[in-house]
Amino acid sequence: MSPQPKAPAHEAAANTHHGHSHGHDAGHGTLKGYVIGFVLSVILTAIPFWLVMADVFDSKALTGFLVMALCVVQIVVHMVYFLHMNPRSEGGWTMMALIFTLIIVGIALSGSLWVMHHLNTNMMPMTHEMMKNMP
């Protein structure tokens, strides 16, 4: 990925990191990191439950949007504080795999919804007769 002349520098950086973390690449968290992650997760979980259970907003679209947005934020919090994701681990390959997976997930989700939505809208309308003869 990185151009050839930069390779030794990257190697050196990887080695110093390596020595620091006692031979384990997937860096461990600290107590502080876990506690920060936990507190953030509790807040990010409590807000969407509160929004839905207490019916805070009249607009369902707004509540739905907020729930999904908070969901994405919380997933990122978990990735950073619990799974210790960072762009450098394994020379960037975990991040590459993650980005690839996210692209596939995006295609699968949006593609399914798009196709099935059109299938539903373009379905031949059912007459009363057909409805009665349904299995």
Next chain:
Amino acid sequence: MSEKTHTGEWNENQFYLEDDHHPEGSTMLGFWLYLMSDCLIFAVLFATHAVLGRNYAAGPSPADLFDLPLVAINTAMLLLSSITYGFAMLQMERNAKMETIFWLGVTGLFGLTFLGLELYEFYHLIQEGAGPGRSAFLSSFFTLVGTHGLHVTFGIIWLVTMMVQVKMHGLIPENRRRLMCLSMFWHFLDVIWIGVFSFVYLMGVLG
């Protein structure tokens, strides 16, 4: 391989094999790739639920069925198990064998509570006549949440195995590697659950 290096005749051909081969690192990357493929399984199940989630077949809707306080407690259980697993990893860093086993045990108890509540919920739904065969919505719901529950079940089996392993052999490099893999697996399941409670339960009740 080591025999060949002792004879000396293979040394010139053996570039970097000794230095650059990191079995630990590649295990982590390989396990991460497994998790990403698992992520695709869940993505497809989420997509199925997104498509079928409104097809109630004149049956009960999420607002009729889901008990949000129970889901909130369930979420709390999984979140607590995530941080206690973090504590186990911190104790592993300190080389504290018994403390590691203790925190693994606490994590397992939270996991079991989560599983128990989920089974209670499933049992309750089926008793009400809202089993997986009732409507497309319930089929996709049981498949998605059940697959997650199955993962948690296997996580707990793995967890108990690791408690025995650490007890018998101590915190040897192999066990550390396995504990780190399990750590990724466990936190990954929590990430999936965030999607489940937001998308299936909260969005479902929202209608």
